[in-house]
Amino acid sequence: MDNIRKIIFHVDVNSAFLSWSAVKILKDDPTAIDLRTIPSAVGGDVESRHGIITAKSIPAKKYGVTTGEPVVKALQKCPNLVMVHSDFKTYRDYSQKFIRILKTYSQIIEQVSIDEAFIDMTEPVNDMYRSAGDIECTKEEALKEFALIMAGRIKDEIRNTLGFTVNVGVSSNKLLAKMASDFEKPDKIHTLFPEEVRSKMWPLPIGELYGCGKQTSARLSELGMRTIGDVANTDPKLLQDVLGIKQGGYIYQSCNGYGSSDVNPYEEDAKSYSNETTTRFDISFSNYESEMPQILKWLSESVSRRLQRDGVFASTVSVSVKTDAFQRRSKQVGIGDSTNDEEIILKTSKRLMDELVLGENGLFAKGYSIRLVGVGASDLDKGEYRQMSLFDLGAQNSNSKGSQNAVINDAQRAEKQRRLREMTKSIEDKYGEGIIHKGR
Numbered sequence: 001m002d003n004i005r006k007i008i009f010h011v012d013v014n015s016a017f018l019s020w021s022a023v024k025i026l027k028d029d030p031t032a033i034d035l036r037t038i039p040s041a042v043g044g045d046v047e048s049r050h051g052i053i054t055a056k057s058i059p060a061k062k063y064g065v066t067t068g069e070p071v072v073k074a075l076q077k078c079p080n081l082v083m084v085h086s087d088f089k090t091y092r093d094y095s096q097k098f099i100r101i102l103k104t105y106s107q108i109i110e111q112v113s114i115d116e117a118f119i120d121m122t123e124p125v126n127d128m129y130r131s132a133g134d135i136e137c138t139k140e141e142a143l144k145e146f147a148l149i150m151a152g153r154i155k156d157e158i159r160n161t162l163g164f165t166v167n168v169g170v171s172s173n174k175l176l177a178k179m180a181s182d183f184e185k186p187d188k189i190h191t192l193f194p195e196e197v198r199s200k201m202w203p204l205p206i207g208e209l210y211g212c213g214k215q216t217s218a219r220l221s222e223l224g225m226r227t228i229g230d231v232a233n234t235d236p237k238l239l240q241d242v243l244g245i246k247q248g249g250y251i252y253q254s255c256n257g258y259g260s261s262d263v264n265p266y267e268e269d270a271k272s273y274s275n276e277t278t279t280r281f282d283i284s285f286s287n288y289e290s291e292m293p294q295i296l297k298w299l300s301e302s303v304s305r306r307l308q309r310d311g312v313f314a315s316t317v318s319v320s321v322k323t324d325a326f327q328r329r330s331k332q333v334g335i336g337d338s339t340n341d342e343e344i345i346l347k348t349s350k351r352l353m354d355e356l357v358l359g360e361n362g363l364f365a366k367g368y369s370i371r372l373v374g375v376g377a378s379d380l381d382k383g384e385y386r387q388m389s390l391f392d393l394g395a396q397n398s399n400s401k402g403s404q405n406a407v408i409n410d411a412q413r414a415e416k417q418r419r420l421r422e423m424t425k426s427i428e429d430k431y432g433e434g435i436i437h438k439g440r
Helices: 016-028 071-077 088-103 122-130 139-162 174-181 194-201 214-222 228-232 236-243 245-255 288-310 342-357 390-396 401-431
Strands: 008-013 040-042 082-084 109-113 116-120 166-171 189-191 272-283 313-323 328-339 370-381
Touching: 008 016, 008 139, 008 174, 016 040, 016 082, 016 088, 088 109, 088 116, 088 139, 088 288, 109 272, 116 174, 122 139, 139 166, 139 189, 166 174, 174 189, 174 194, 194 228, 214 236, 214 245, 228 245, 236 245, 272 288, 272 313, 288 313, 288 342, 288 370, 313 342, 328 342, 328 370, 342 370
Parallel strands: 040 082, 166 189
Antiparallel strands: 008 116, 008 166, 109 116, 272 370, 313 328, 313 370
């Protein structure tokens, strides 16, 4: 490789949900057992022992516990498995702190999920090179060495400051950086530059290629292409014939180490608010009811909070998913009066998601599973285009005593919710976000 045009890091929190739960427990009680040192897991209903494993400790992994399997099955493998509740408030808090640290190293950051982000470190690493003076090696070798030094600083600062560990993948494009961060864990740094693809990536099973889902890897394995190297050395036209032009082209390019080096910092769309997350495991019909509601709740809460923060209202709610075949699907609906209320956004997003994935024509019936979920709100206003208040409607409906009373009661509830939101915002501004939360 003659020149590294870009230096890209992929920083990934190790066992994020379990690590963050462990750090929170230790913060509240320093004498508590560190969940990361014992067989433990997050997910499902702790009391009933139902649901799906969403995160596991390394000791639990040694018992064969896997992410995405039923809690009952995990407990059969490891009867002493310690289960803890999901805690999205804590996860969001640590995710924000994690990203704040990354931004002290570079402002060019693309957060791809709650616990991982790409960073364009080209300029910071080149700045280090320029200030180093005389160096007894090529610029190429020096840049790689300085990249490792910067990666070590990021990794160690997160561990020493926040109490959890990350893996850092270092390369010249996002695909290879992502693949590198998935190598040996935890608390590790790995490189995967283009000239290392043959030795480090090609021997891996094809199922470990980022973007290659279970169905795709199974189909390729059936054709005798079991490793990434097998696929990389296959005629690309054959792959396109088997997988389709778009997917076949992507798989061929990826197996040969080609990928984008463009890190796109997230910028708020002035015309809409949205949030999405990559699921820790594929969601299918079997785990939809146990896993999707809490994901939609977290996303709806995030969108609602940002709408309220900026004092805007949305009259359209949408949901979106990415399937295991990397297809984007979405659905939206107008809701009449614009809103920034979490409950309305959540209720609407649940209905839309059911319509999108369930039923005879839903994604599940077509054999797809889901690996990314999003909730959005658009068609914004500042309140000036909202319909007349329920009080006004009540006055107009004076010919119907019962209707008038019902409308006024609805208005009183809406006004009460508005005041509660204002009070909550005031307290959180003073004592910190999330200090108040709904009871179970």
